Amino acid sequence: MSRRLITPSERSKLDPFVVVTGDASPRDQRDLMERPFFSLGKAKRTTPILYEAGGARVEVYAVPEHGMATIWDADVLIWAASQIVEAENLGFKTSRFLRFTPYQLLMAIGRQTGARDYKLLKGALARLQSTVIRTTIRQNEHWRRHQFSWINEWEECTTREGRVEGMEFVLPDWFYRGVIDRSLVLTIDPAYFRLTGGIERWLYRVARKHAGRQKQGWLFDIPHLHAKSGSLAKVADFAFDIRRIVLRQPLPGYRLRIERDGRRELLRILPARLSTGPVDGAVETLGTSGVTAIGTSGVALSGFRECRGQLTLWPETAIPGLNLESNQESNSSLLLGDVENISTRRQRKPDAVPESNASDTSFRKSGFTADNTSEASRLSFGPKPGGTK
Template sequence: MHSRHTLTSSERSRLLPFVVASGEISPRDQRDLMERPFFSLSKTKRTTPILYATGDVRVEVFGMPEHGMATIWDADVLIWAASQIVEAENLGLTTSRFLRFTPYQLLTGIGRQTGARDYALLRAALARLQSTVVATTIRNGQNWRRHQFSWITEWEIRTGRNGRAAGVEIVIPEWLYRGVIDRSLVLAIDPAYFRLTGGIERWLYRVARKHAGRQSAGWVFEIAHLHRKSGSLARAADFAFDIRRIAARQPLPGYCLRVEHDGGRELLRIRPIGDLSTHAVDKTVSPIGTSGVRSIGTLGVPLSGLQACKTQLSLWPETAIPALNLSNLESNSYVDGPGRSADNASHPSIAPSRGRGDGP
């Protein structure tokens, strides 16, 4: 039995499968996805497009009426897939845009439970990832060129005789795959990210990881600018209220948040704290009330119970692909002292920038 969802003729017939066989690994995120408004921050269905433009950077995201736009929780699937690809390349394995894995591997890898409801939620997430249409100029060279794709070009869930999901096959787009195998475009993230429950705080952690990195001075953003960058449908005042609420709770792993004021501007300072477990770049190969906006700060999926489960990789004859398969500075704020962006952690200093738009 199987459930098949394709938009075009099967790419899987033309791609070698990358069969995921690794256990617990360090999660990695793709830089371009960490700061741009690629996902809905709400769990309620969103069909209102995201239309973001600054300088020569364009991001347009469209959700279909049937499923709605892919959410920042759905993006966990992409983070997990990227992490598996990076880990496999570190081990000298050939990777592919065509991934095979078990639902249990994915769900436990992103801190989800593995009950029937969670498998149903996974199906819904895959449907949103496939039906969401993204158009962007990021990584398309000096001349503006629209690159359009879906987060998953096709997917299939194989089921056993008892009807339980046993295996998953997905194909990710070339744009995302190339952004993962280029190690300069990948950052390790704290596994505690998956425990963040609110859409804004999840997005904010990714922005913090991308920009603040390990620099002691941290990074400062105008909250009004963060609102524009997030793609949130919340009113600017409600978004700012949510930022204050998050800063009061301090939920971001490895980072401290502080709201400041500079004249008439409300700012958010993000500083690294403690000994961050994440690395700047993977260098080997290849009492505040709640907001009135109900779509922000919704609860996430509870942590996994890590139930014992036999793997299902025997569904496919292959166990792995045997052969070896052989940036950007886009700050959206300013640093008000000596420091450097996370993109330039290896340099001793970078001159502070106070531009309100995105840098080159």
């Protein structure tokens, strides 16, 4: 009889990055903003996403038990990226192995913190772990395809009464490398988490990535947008959803406008305000509102305090002190081959797009989907810290 080989957990090989605060500006990873990696509907999707443009290929596969990870589930990845970038900016050491409390995560992405929300979070983690991605993005000439899941493994820490006190998960190397490279990360408006529709959430990420803060914005052909979305809806139904979004103008920081070029229908995305950008001009002086001097209320002048190790929920893995020499951040633009602003090249013929009979438009206002979370429903749930069961 052969002996079964037990593979050790990946967590045993990584130093944990313990998240002790949820206060971090939300940031998104550029590759995830530009290409179709997630289902835009809350109904269980098992139909794969197959997308190729500009030499880059994306394939996303789901298992029938959980379905494909949704764009609401992607909030977990946005939160993780935000925490990693914030810690790196402050000089803390990070890793792919995150420890945190679910209360921190849910509060940061604008969700409720009741027992049902903890249950939905576990369903999201199950979908993120079971969804398989194959892509050629960011691969060199010798390695053509990378395969991974959004979360390699995850676990929760509970009390004897079933109360959830902490969680931990391991991110894939492909995603982590795309986050610590600051040129591949963009800040997003916190109001993004309040968008309720799958298409409008996806459209905001496209707007932030392509239109950015350009005065002329960005112009898209509707069939091209449909292909970039990975939507299962027909092109005509997708176009109808886009027109309804244009009427409502829900995207924070952007205005949408339908344009025509003969029989072609186009969507122009224009920046409305700089709600997520850095300060462009330097502050020259400290204003005093007419006061001739600034008092110190009898407090002696103090210097900067020594940066000590950060308090954590796991005392044996305290985060080391600050390294103030490595806190630079860059949001420099990358020119990617599968993106084209057709406002400057309108004579090109739009790509042909296959149609499907299913629709992924969602009108439910809750966060993570509760559909088909069979594994998550068998887990025990506890209240938020200080709350009730």
